[in-house]
Amino acid sequence: MKIAVLPQLNEAQFKLLQSKTQADLVEINESEITAADLAQFEIILGWSDKIVDALTMDHSIKWIQLWMVGVDSIPLDELAEHEIIITTAKGANAPNIAQQIVGYLIMFTRHLHTSRDYQMKHQWERPADYGELTGKKALSIGTGEIGQAFAKIAQAFDMTVDGVNRTGHAVDFFNHCYAIAELDSLLGQYDYIINSLPHTPATDKLFAEKQFNAMANEAIFINVGRGKSVDEKAMIQALLNNEIKGAGLDVFEVEPLPANSPLWDMKNVIITPHRAGISDFYSPRIIDIFLENFPLYQQGKMPTVNLLDYQRGY
Amino acid sequence: MKIAVLPQLNEAQFKLLQSKTQADLVEINESEITAADLAQFEIILGWSDKIVDALTMDHSIKWIQLWMVGVDSIPLDELAEHEIIITTAKGANAPNIAQQIVGYLIMFTRHLHTSRDYQMKHQWERPADYGELTGKKALSIGTGEIGQAFAKIAQAFDMTVDGVNRTGHAVDFFNHCYAIAELDSLLGQYDYIINSLPHTPATDKLFAEKQFNAMANEAIFINVGRGKSVDEKAMIQALLNNEIKGAGLDVFEVEPLPANSPLWDMKNVIITPHRAGISDFYSPRIIDIFLENFPLYQQGKMPTVNLLDYQRGY
Numbered sequence: 001m002k003i004a005v006l007p008q009l010n011e012a013q014f015k016l017l018q019s020k021t022q023a024d025l026v027e028i029n030e031s032e033i034t035a036a037d038l039a040q041f042e043i044i045l046g047w048s049d050k051i052v053d054a055l056t057m058d059h060s061i062k063w064i065q066l067w068m069v070g071v072d073s074i075p076l077d078e079l080a081e082h083e084i085i086i087t088t089a090k091g092a093n094a095p096n097i098a099q100q101i102v103g104y105l106i107m108f109t110r111h112l113h114t115s116r117d118y119q120m121k122h123q124w125e126r127p128a129d130y131g132e133l134t135g136k137k138a139l140s141i142g143t144g145e146i147g148q149a150f151a152k153i154a155q156a157f158d159m160t161v162d163g164v165n166r167t168g169h170a171v172d173f174f175n176h177c178y179a180i181a182e183l184d185s186l187l188g189q190y191d192y193i194i195n196s197l198p199h200t201p202a203t204d205k206l207f208a209e210k211q212f213n214a215m216a217n218e219a220i221f222i223n224v225g226r227g228k229s230v231d232e233k234a235m236i237q238a239l240l241n242n243e244i245k246g247a248g249l250d251v252f253e254v255e256p257l258p259a260n261s262p263l264w265d266m267k268n269v270i271i272t273p274h275r276a277g278i279s280d281f282y283s284p285r286i287i288d289i290f291l292e293n294f295p296l297y298q299q300g301k302m303p304t305v306n307l308l309d310y311q312r313g314y
Numbered sequence: 315m316k317i318a319v320l321p322q323l324n325e326a327q328f329k330l331l332q333s334k335t336q337a338d339l340v341e342i343n344e345s346e347i348t349a350a351d352l353a354q355f356e357i358i359l360g361w362s363d364k365i366v367d368a369l370t371m372d373h374s375i376k377w378i379q380l381w382m383v384g385v386d387s388i389p390l391d392e393l394a395e396h397e398i399i400i401t402t403a404k405g406a407n408a409p410n411i412a413q414q415i416v417g418y419l420i421m422f423t424r425h426l427h428t429s430r431d432y433q434m435k436h437q438w439e440r441p442a443d444y445g446e447l448t449g450k451k452a453l454s455i456g457t458g459e460i461g462q463a464f465a466k467i468a469q470a471f472d473m474t475v476d477g478v479n480r481t482g483h484a485v486d487f488f489n490h491c492y493a494i495a496e497l498d499s500l501l502g503q504y505d506y507i508i509n510s511l512p513h514t515p516a517t518d519k520l521f522a523e524k525q526f527n528a529m530a531n532e533a534i535f536i537n538v539g540r541g542k543s544v545d546e547k548a549m550i551q552a553l554l555n556n557e558i559k560g561a562g563l564d565v566f567e568v569e570p571l572p573a574n575s576p577l578w579d580m581k582n583v584i585i586t587p588h589r590a591g592i593s594d595f596y597s598p599r600i601i602d603i604f605l606e607n608f609p610l611y612q613q614g615k616m617p618t619v620n621l622l623d624y625q626r627g628y
Contacts, residue, residue: 100420110590
């Protein structure tokens with residue numbers, strides 16, 4: 001069995017794959033590969049746009065293990081037509097994103113970002129009001145792996161985390177889940193509002209003037225989803241007018257965030273360069289997903305972990 | 315029954331005490347009170363050095379609920395002689411200190427401190443290596459309330475936390491506890507070394523050149539205990555020589571940290587101004603401790619929560 005390996009793996013990761021699959025693994029630099037090359041592999045780890053061309057040839061491709069969480073950039077229709085098995089990286093970045101969310105919240109609550117500013121100036125300055133996460137209420141918009149990983153950790157801080165999803169169906173680790181239609185009426189009740197949604201037509205500028213107005217003046221807004229889910233001008237106004245207390249932002253309408261954005265200089269904004277999703281655990285977790293599915297595939301069965309459902313589109 | 319209230323409480327806190335005790339509560343500004351004033355109270359909330367003088371008079375003092383965790387500044391011998399019941403604030407600052415420890419660790423692991431530095435310069439810079447707390451090993455020197463609160467939270471991050479105490483006795487939430495005599499041989503095995511010890515003759519410069527040498531080059535050192543437990547020059551050398559990877563420091567040999575300390579400018583050092591112990595939950599937690607003990611006291615029994623044992627001295 002021939003397996004193409006497009007992601008850059010380290011030696012230990014590659015050897016693990018080899019020993020567990022006993023297959024003919026070929027590491028390929030995506031920029032150098034042709035569709036004809038790809039057509040000869042039964043399994044492909046990672047993604048290349050050339051796969052679409054390979055499918056139009058006489059090909060062996062049966063299973064693609066994606067190295068990405070979202071599939072919005074993948075031509076699902078073509079893949080479905082050829083009955084390609086697709087498994088995704090869903091959940092592989094959830095722990096690190098959840099940890100980074102907690103990082104923003106502790107920084108705000110314990111003044112660790114402003115202490116850093118004072119450190120730069122060699123100043124021993126003590127803000128007046130030191131809080132805790134204890135007892136705080138968070139609303140997670142998005143109850144997928146990221147929201148769940150955050151809600152699970154938040155329990156250890158004695159926080160209460162409610163969730164928002166399309167239908168309001170219950171999800172593990174959340175105190176209560178609400179339907180997205182109820183969002184505006186919910187926002188005022190939370191200390192922390194956390195967006196982890198992908199950008200879709202339904203989430204475009206989901207957080208606009210009305211939503212920021214609805215938040216409590218003491219609320220902290222966290223965005224680890226996509227910048228285009230937020231009307232950035234409205235958020236900046238809300239921050240300037242003290243309609244919300246602060247924001248921890250990993251994603252922006254335009255990235256890199258332009259040097260002249262007013263967000264950079266706001267003391268109550270923590271800016272990170274769209275790296276919440278990056279972790280040295282990312283590839284190992286996807287390899288685990290693949291290796292859990294591999295024996296099933298060998299037995300002629302369908303993979304069960306992170307199997308893409310073409311009907312649902314995720 | 316007359317109760318003196320020396321700490322500054324807000325109205326809600328004062329009313330809660332009044333409604334639960336039905337006693338004659340008197341708020342007193344410590345700087346204005348005399349020993350003769352204090353001598354007429356049966357219970358004192360908080361501490362004043364004038365209490366020692368009050369005890370030499372004809373006095374009513376039976377119970378002091380301290381507003382501090384450590385009792386190293388309290389003349390225990392005099393209080394013992396008068397058979398004064400002492401209850402402490404032990405544990406009241408543990409949750410916030412534990413949360414701040416987690417804050418330092420996430421900042422280091424997710425580059426949130428250096429992102430803040432870049433933010434000041436309007437720079438979208440992405441460090442190469444983003445990690446997680448997942449699977450990391452921490453050693454907590456001190457297995458009291460602070461260490462336990464940290465170890466409990468750390469479980470939610472799938473970390474392993476070992477503890478060090480005098481005898482190596484097992485303590486809840488720790489994977490394993492070791493005796494302090496074993497410290498030097500342990501240090502090399504951990505990603506995070508966390509000191510939460512008070513300063514005593516036994517802990518004076520506990521962390522010196524030998525200990526920093528014993529730590530792994532990738533180790534992060536956290537000090538939320540006392541600055542004098544660390545040989546600061548040795549720590550600075552270890553940081554300069556990359557013998558450890560970084561340090562999160564709330565306490566220092568000299569406080570405020572002098573403006574010319576080399577620590578301020580070290581990119582791999584996070585400095586906070588000895589505020590890890592401060593929280594808006596502090597007084598409420600001590601009031602809870604007091605009110606849990608109060609009914610017992612009224613029944614002529616001894617308080618059970620945070621009762622000082624004069625024999626042990628804590």
